Amino acid sequence: MLDEGGNAVDAAVAVHFALAVCFPNAGNIGGGGFMLIHLPDGSIEALDYRETAPAGASEKLFQAADGRVVPGLSLHSHLAAGVPGSVRGLWEAHRRHGSRPWAEMLAPAIELAERGFEIDAWTAESLERARKSFTGLPEAYRRVNNFADYFTVGQGEVLRQPELAETLRRIAAEGPAGFYEGRTARLIVEEMRRGGGLITLDDLAGYEARWRPPVEGRFRDRRVVSMPPPSSGGIALIEMLNMLEHFPVQRWHSASQVHLVAEIEKRVFADRAALMGDPDFYPVPVAGLIDEVYAAERAAVIDLERKSDPRSIGAGRPRRESTETTHFSVVDRNRMAVSNTTTLNASYGSGIVVRGAGFLLNNEMDDFSAKPGVPNMFGVVGGEANKVEAGKRMLSSMTPTFVFSRDGQLEMVLGSPGGPTIFTSVFQVIINVVDYGMSLEEAVAAPRFHHQWPPPNPERDPIRCESRAGLRLMPSTLAGLRRMGYAIEEVEEIGDVQAVGIRRGRALAVSDPRRAGALRLAAAP
Numbered sequence: 001m002l003d004e005g006g007n008a009v010d011a012a013v014a015v016h017f018a019l020a021v022c023f024p025n026a027g028n029i030g031g032g033g034f035m036l037i038h039l040p041d042g043s044i045e046a047l048d049y050r051e052t053a054p055a056g057a058s059e060k061l062f063q064a065a066d067g068r069v070v071p072g073l074s075l076h077s078h079l080a081a082g083v084p085g086s087v088r089g090l091w092e093a094h095r096r097h098g099s100r101p102w103a104e105m106l107a108p109a110i111e112l113a114e115r116g117f118e119i120d121a122w123t124a125e126s127l128e129r130a131r132k133s134f135t136g137l138p139e140a141y142r143r144v145n146n147f148a149d150y151f152t153v154g155q156g157e158v159l160r161q162p163e164l165a166e167t168l169r170r171i172a173a174e175g176p177a178g179f180y181e182g183r184t185a186r187l188i189v190e191e192m193r194r195g196g197g198l199i200t201l202d203d204l205a206g207y208e209a210r211w212r213p214p215v216e217g218r219f220r221d222r223r224v225v226s227m228p229p230p231s232s233g234g235i236a237l238i239e240m241l242n243m244l245e246h247f248p249v250q251r252w253h254s255a256s257q258v259h260l261v262a263e264i265e266k267r268v269f270a271d272r273a274a275l276m277g278d279p280d281f282y283p284v285p286v287a288g289l290i291d292e293v294y295a296a297e298r299a300a301v302i303d304l305e306r307k308s309d310p311r312s313i314g315a316g317r318p319r320r321e322s323t324e325t326t327h328f329s330v331v332d333r334n335r336m337a338v339s340n341t342t343t344l345n346a347s348y349g350s351g352i353v354v355r356g357a358g359f360l361l362n363n364e365m366d367d368f369s370a371k372p373g374v375p376n377m378f379g380v381v382g383g384e385a386n387k388v389e390a391g392k393r394m395l396s397s398m399t400p401t402f403v404f405s406r407d408g409q410l411e412m413v414l415g416s417p418g419g420p421t422i423f424t425s426v427f428q429v430i431i432n433v434v435d436y437g438m439s440l441e442e443a444v445a446a447p448r449f450h451h452q453w454p455p456p457n458p459e460r461d462p463i464r465c466e467s468r469a470g471l472r473l474m475p476s477t478l479a480g481l482r483r484m485g486y487a488i489e490e491v492e493e494i495g496d497v498q499a500v501g502i503r504r505g506r507a508l509a510v511s512d513p514r515r516a517g518a519l520r521l522a523a524a525p
């Protein structure tokens with residue numbers, strides 16, 4: 001797209017549609033996301049195309065009559081799907097800033113869907129795992145889950161998606177009406193009827209993407225700009241960076257550095273649980289949370305030598321004014337840049353394909369708090385601020401971000417998947433560059449860790465570390481953390497950062513070695 005004279009927004013929109021075809025794991029038209037746009041004149045805009053709760057949704061949607069949260073309902077049933085935002089969002093970004101005709105945005109995706117593409121090893125394995133997990137669901141969910149009907153391909157085979165190609169053709173010809181009205185909308189509503197879901201024609205026709213003012217902070221001599229609510233990501237990232245500034249730089253990946261970051265993360269997650277949600281429904285104290293004085297107060301009680309008891313942690317009192325996702329970063333020759341994170345939530349979303357339309361529906365409703373204090377699939381909790389309400393956007397952690405150098409030049413465009421590990425991953429990449437002098441490539445490839453609050457079991461205070469060879473923390477760091485009273489919880493990997501770094505006028509694409517971001521697709525002959 002860039003070679004053909006398109007700008008960064010054109011390229012981002014085309015990439016997004018192409019990912020909807022060849023990365024069904026998270027690329028989507030049945031989900032939503034956030035796009036941060038840097039314009040050549042230096043201004044920055046944030047576009048929110050997050051899914052919304054259907055009009056028929058309400059606070060107790062995922063609770064049984066006795067008040068218990070029904071396991072799996074917000075993840076695997078038709079109720080799991082929020083009203084998709086992607087197509088309206090991409091249209092809106094393109095309408096405001098695109099330079100090439102709309103239909104060109106969809107042409108590569110249509111071709112990939114129609115002619116198919118060859119399934120690589122990474123995708124084959126991921127599809128196999130998804131098929132197993134969706135067919136292993138309890139009977140009630142298995143019945144309505146049609147994932148395997150659409151995705152029964154193995155490595156080296158060609159995946160063709162004719163229904164999806166037709167849906168994309170309608171979007172190419174009619175714009176958002178090709179998705180939110182007419183045949184595609186009817187197919188979505190029929191799918192809802194089959195599985196007892198809530199999305200109606202009115203929900204679809206009424207969906208709007210929103211332009212929002214980005215959040216902004218400073219870290220050392222850098223300017224950091226990121227996504228505002230309904231993502232918690234930008235606020236959390238800036239709050240973490242603000243708190244970190246109150247401490248001397250610790251030795252990289254020493255027990256004391258990991259401990260310090262974990263203490264910061266506990267406080268940020270407590271704030272997230274109590275104070276963040278859709279700003280159209282709940283007054284999120286954005287300015288208070290990213291305020292440097294607030295961070296100083298929060299940081300003042302952190303002890304570098306001793307870990308706190310997670311039970312002693314709660315949300316602060318900021319000043320009040322009156323599992324699967326994908327990220328891509330684009331920079332064009334005029335320094336127009338896009339940082340975009342988009343998701344179906346879990347890997348392959350709900351696993352429910354809209355029959356006849358050929359795309360996967362998200363299970364983003366699980367990002368709401370089904371009941372105060374009850375953790376969602378990522379172990380995060382919430383309450384009033386993030387309860388289910390008709391038309392509301394569920395709280396996200398997605399963190400599309402720009403970092404500017406001390407002379408105001410765009411220096412990094414970055415973001416990641418990983419649920420609540422998104423903003424902690426983005427945070428680590430930034431401090432690896434700024435505080436530890438790494439190149440962006442080293443900073444992205446380096447091992448990561450994560451701590452979140454509240455812990456599943458209050459007796460334990462687990463720090464999540466990567467277990468893959470080459471991604472482990474040093475044994476002395478792990479021993480030091482255990483001595484301080486932390487439990488170590490191993491996970492295979494954390495995050496998948498896709499970034500562009502700009503240095504001395506040259507842009508360098510950096511794809512996380514953890515997953516398949518740099519993989520080349522073989523188009524079918």
Ligand code: DON
Nearest residue numbers: 323324325345396397418419
């Ligand atoms: O919006 C959010 O924060 C989540 N729905 C993102 C899910 C995700 O990153 C899953 N990927 N690993």
